[in-house]
Amino acid sequence: MAYTMAPAPAAPGGSHYCVCKVELSVCGQNLLDRDVTSKSDPFCVLFMEVNGKWVELDRTETAVNNLNPAFAKKFIIDYHFEEVQKLKFALFDQDKSSTQLYEHDFLGEFSCTLGTIVSSKKITRTLLLGNGKPAGKGMITIAAQELSDNRVITLSMAGRKLDKKDLFGKSDPFLEFYKPGDDGKWMLVHRTEVIKYTLDPVWKPFTVPLVSLCDGDMEKLIKVVCYDYDSDGGHDFIGELQTSVARLCEAQDASPLELECINPKKQKKKKNYKNSGIIIVKSCKITRDFSFLDYILGGCQLMFTVGIDFTASNGNPQEPSSLHYINPLGTNEYLSAIWAVGQIIQDYDSDKMFPALGFGAQLPPDWKVSHEFAINFNPRNPFCSGVEGIVQAYSACLPHIRFYGPTNFSPIINHVARFAAQATQQETASQYFILLIITDGVISDMDETRHAVVQASKLPMSIIIVGVGNADFAAMEFLDGDSRVLHSYTGEEAVRDIVQFVPFRNFRNVPKETLAKAVLAELPQQVVQYFKHQNLPPINSEPA
Secondary structure (H helix, E strand, O other), X not given: OOOOOOOOOOOOOHHHOOXXXXXXXXXXXXXXXXXXXXXXXXXXXXXXXXXXXXXXXXXXXXXXXXXXXXXXXXXXXXXXXXXXXXXXXEEEEOOOOOOOHHHOEEEEEXXXXXXXXXXXXXXXXXXXXXXXXXXXXXXXXXXXXXXXXXXXXXXXXXXXXXXXXXXXXXXXXXXXXXEEOOOOOEEEEEEOOOXXXXXXXEOOOEEEEHHHHHOOOOOOEEEEEEEEOXXXXXXEEEEEEEEEHHHHOOOOOOOXXXXXXXOHHHXXXXXXXOOOXXXXXXXXXXXXXXXXXXXXXXXXXXXXXXXXXXXXXXXXXXXXXXXXXXXXXXXXXXXXXXXXXXXXXXXXXXXXXXXXXXXXXXXXXXXXXXXXXXXXXXOOOOEEEHHHHHHHHHHHHHHHOEEEOOOOOHHHHHHHHHHHHHHHOOOOOOEEEEEEEXXXXXXXXXXXXXXXXXXXXXXXXXXXXXXXXXXXXXXXXXXXXXXXXXXXXXXXXXXXXXXXXXXXXHHOXXXXXXXXXXXXXXXXXXXXXXXXXXXXXXXXXXOX
C-alpha cells in the first residue's frame, strides 16, 4: 500500500500490522551467589525501551535457593514486526519483601530486541553487570513461542429430505452455527448461504478459525440450526442439532457423517416423529493457517539487499544541495532510509551480511557505466557487515565514482531474483529476499523493470522503493500494485503485489520509526502469501 495520497504519513491500516502475542520463557544458569548462608533467590524483571527509557513490563516469581532457575511465570508481549522492540532482562536476588528493585542484589542483565529472540526461537547469552563485564559464569536462556491457535476448520455441508416450509414450493434452507458464550447463551459463529427451492441442499464449503467455532476445544458442544429463508426476515425454523468438532471430524470424503435435524416442538407433539431431515457433513478438515511469526519461528531468514541510485540527477555529493551530500550530522535521506529499514530486517538474518549494490555511476579505472556494482568494489564479495557496514561502504565509495545515468532498476532486481530463484530449489520456507531500492527519480527502463517485477512476483522476494528528493514519482506508484495489477510489456500479470513505494519527503518531519512502519507494513503478509501459494509450511511446523 502506498502512503502518498495522505498529506501527512498516517499510520497504515491496522489490518496490515503484524500484531500477535509472543510468550517468552526464561531460565538462568550459574547465577551469582549473593547469599552468605544459602544460594541466591533469583527473580527476573522484564523491561522495554519506551521513548529512550526502560519501563518495567513484568516480573517472574522468585526461585528459592536456586542458581539455575527455570521460571514458571511467562512474559507475554505484543509483537510488532515493523518496530524495533528493545528488551532488557534483569535478574535479582530477593532479599526483602520490597517491590523496590534497589532493595535486592543485582545478579546481571541482558538486552536485545524481540526480533533477535523470535528469529532464533531460543537464545542463550552471558549476563552482564552494570559495568558491562560478565556476571561471573551467569547465563540466561530465553525461548519464544507464538500465543495463537492458528488452526482453521473447513466444512462441506449438505441436507437431505428437509421439512417443506413453503406452501407453493420447496424450502430455501440455510444453516447457522453457534457456540456457547461466556454468558451461557448461544453465540452465532457462521451462517451459510441460502440454497433456493430444494429440500436436498448442498452448501459451499466454508472455513472458519477453530477458535471462533469452539474456542479451540474439540469436545465443546456446538449447535447447528437449519432455517427456511424468508425475504421479510421471518425465517422459518426447520430443525437443529448439537454436536462437537471432534464428532464432525469423523466425516471423511468417502464416508460422510449424517446427523438428524430435530424440531423439538414437533418431537413433543407427534409420536411417530423421526426427524425434520438429515444434515450431512460431507467433509471436515482441520489445517493450520500459518502466520508470519510461524515462518520466522520456524527458521525462515530474511535476506536483505540494498540498491542505491548514483545517477547524475542526485547532484554533486560535495555540494549541500546534493541528495548524496552527507550533512554535519553524518546523514542524508539515503542513509536515513538504509537505517530505517535495515535496523529492523537485520534481526532476521543470522549472519547479518548484506549485499549493497549501486547503479547509474561510472566506475574506475575505465569509467564505464554500471547498473549493478558492489559499493565496496568487491564484486565477488559485495557483502557488508550489518547496517553499519553498508553505511561505511556507502560513505567510502562516494569520492571514487562519477554520478552518471540512466536510472535502470531491472539489473538489480534481476540480480536479487537470481538468488531468490536458487532458494526455491530447496522447496522449504527457509529464505525470503528483500530488496530496498533508494532512488531520486524517474525510471529509464520502465518496460524492463515491469517485466523484472512480474517475474520476481513468482519468487520469495519483495521490493521496497524509497523515493528521495522532490521528483515526480508517478512511475513508482504504478509499480506499487495496490490499486491495479501490474502487467509486463508481454501482457503477463504479476502473481502478487511485491512492490511497496514510499516517498521520503512524507517522512522528513516525523520520528524515523514512522518510515520503517510504512515501508514494512505489507512485508509480513507478502511473506505468508508467497509460502502459502507454494504450499510450504514453516520448516519446524507441527501437524494440525
